[in-house]
Amino acid sequence: MDRLVEIRDLRVAFDGVPVLHGIDLDVAPGEALGLVGESGCGKSVTWLAALGLLPAKARVTGSVRLGAGELVGAPRETLETVRGKRIAMIFQDPSSALNPVIRVGKQICEALRLHRDLRGAAAKAEAIRLMEMVGIPDAPRRFDLYTHEFSGGQCQRLMIAMALAGRPDLLIADEPTTALDATIQAQILELLARLRRETGMATVFISHDLGAVAQVCERVCVMYAGRIVEAGPVERLFAHPRHPYTRGLFDAIPQMSGPRRRLVPIPGTVPDPRALPPGCAFAPRCTRAHDACSRTRPDLLAQPDGRTLACAYPVPEARHDSFSTERAMT
Numbered sequence: 001m002d003r004l005v006e007i008r009d010l011r012v013a014f015d016g017v018p019v020l021h022g023i024d025l026d027v028a029p030g031e032a033l034g035l036v037g038e039s040g041c042g043k044s045v046t047w048l049a050a051l052g053l054l055p056a057k058a059r060v061t062g063s064v065r066l067g068a069g070e071l072v073g074a075p076r077e078t079l080e081t082v083r084g085k086r087i088a089m090i091f092q093d094p095s096s097a098l099n100p101v102i103r104v105g106k107q108i109c110e111a112l113r114l115h116r117d118l119r120g121a122a123a124k125a126e127a128i129r130l131m132e133m134v135g136i137p138d139a140p141r142r143f144d145l146y147t148h149e150f151s152g153g154q155c156q157r158l159m160i161a162m163a164l165a166g167r168p169d170l171l172i173a174d175e176p177t178t179a180l181d182a183t184i185q186a187q188i189l190e191l192l193a194r195l196r197r198e199t200g201m202a203t204v205f206i207s208h209d210l211g212a213v214a215q216v217c218e219r220v221c222v223m224y225a226g227r228i229v230e231a232g233p234v235e236r237l238f239a240h241p242r243h244p245y246t247r248g249l250f251d252a253i254p255q256m257s258g259p260r261r262r263l264v265p266i267p268g269t270v271p272d273p274r275a276l277p278p279g280c281a282f283a284p285r286c287t288r289a290h291d292a293c294s295r296t297r298p299d300l301l302a303q304p305d306g307r308t309l310a311c312a313y314p315v316p317e318a319r320h321d322s323f324s325t326e327r328a329m330t
C-alpha cells in the first residue's frame with residue numbers, strides 16, 4: 001500500500017501510566033479511515049501524539065512517518081509546519097478552533113496567510129471560496145460576521161473551511177458530529193465525503209458512531225484499551241465482525257430499518273489504564289472469553305480475508321447474522 005502516514009509501535013504514557021500500547025497504523029493517500037472504540041480507548045491520543053499536541057507530561061515513543069519525515073521527537077518548528085499544512089485536525093467543538101471576537105472571514109484569511117502566504121484580496125477571495133465549498137450560503141456577505149451569528153452546524157462547516165485553508169494531505173476529524181442533531185450530522189458527514197472526493201485529501205474519522213463510520217470510511221480500525229483489536233475494509237468488518245468487542249459495538253447500535261432486534265449493550269466499562277486486566281484487556285467483558293484469555297494477550301495478526309485481528313477465540317463467521325453497511329447507515 002502506498003503510504004501517506006506510517007505509524008509504528010506508537011506508545012504514550014501519562015505520568016508513567018501507559019495509555020497507548022504500541023499502535024501500528026497506515027493511512028494511504030486519499031483514503032478514508034475510521035477509528036472507532038468507546039471513550040478512553042486512545043483514539044484521540046494516537047493523533048494528538050502524532051502531531052505533537054499532547055501536554056509535556058506525556059511520554060511518546062515509537063515512530064510516525066509522514067513522507068520521509070519523522071514526527072515523533074521532531075522540533076517544534078517542523079511540527080508547526082506539518083499542522084494545518086500537511087495534516088489538519090477538527091474537533092467536536094468548533095469553539096476550540098474559532099475565535100468568537102474575530103470575524104470569521106478574517107480568521108480564515110489568517111489561516112491562509114499562515115499556511116499559503118495568501119494576503120489581501122487574494123486571501124479574501126479564497127476564504128469566500130472555501131466558505132462556499134463547505135456550504136455556507138451567502139458567503140461574501142457572511143464573511144464579516146462573528147461565530148455567534150452562525151448555527152452550530154455552520155460553525156462546524158467554518159472550522160472545516162479553516163482546516164482546508166492549508167490544503168492538507170490528511171484531515172483528522174475527531175468526533176466532528178457528536179454534538180450535532182441527526183440531520184445536521186448527516187449533512188456534515190456528506191460534506192466530509194464530498195470534500196475528500198473533490199480535494200483528494202485523506203480523512204481519518206474518529207468516532208464511536210459505527211453508522212457514521214460506515215457512511216464515510218473505506219477502512220476501519222477498532223481500538224480497545226490503547227490497542228488496535230481489529231481492522232480491515234469497512235464492508236468486511238460490518239458483514240462479519242470477528243472480534244467480540246467489534247461485535248459488541250455492532251450489537252449496541254440502534255437500527256432504524258431492517259428486522260427489529262434487541263439492543264445489547266456491552267457489559268461493564270473500559271478498564272482504567274492504571275489497572276489493566278492481565279492477558280486480553282477485553283476478557284472481563286467478553287462473553288466468548290476462555291481462561292487462557294486472562295493469561296495471554298493475543299497478538300494482532302493478519303487474517304486470510306485481509307483484516308487484522310487480535311483474538312484467540314473470534315466470533316465464527318457463520319454464527320451471526322451479517323450487518324450491511326446500508327443498514328447501519330440508516
Ligand SMILES: Nc1ncnc2c1ncn2[C@@H]1O[C@H](COP(=O)(O)OP(=O)(O)OP(=O)(O)O)[C@@H](O)[C@H]1O
Nearest residue numbers: 014019037038039040041042043044045046055273
Ligand atoms: N492529558 C491527559 N492526561 C492524562 N491522561 C490522559 C490525557 N489525555 C488522555 N488521557 C487518557 O488517555 C486515554 C485515552 O484517551 P483518548 O482521549 O485518546 O480516548 P478516546 O478513545 O479518544 O476517547 P473519547 O472518545 O472520549 O475522546 C484515556 O484513559 C484518557 O483518560
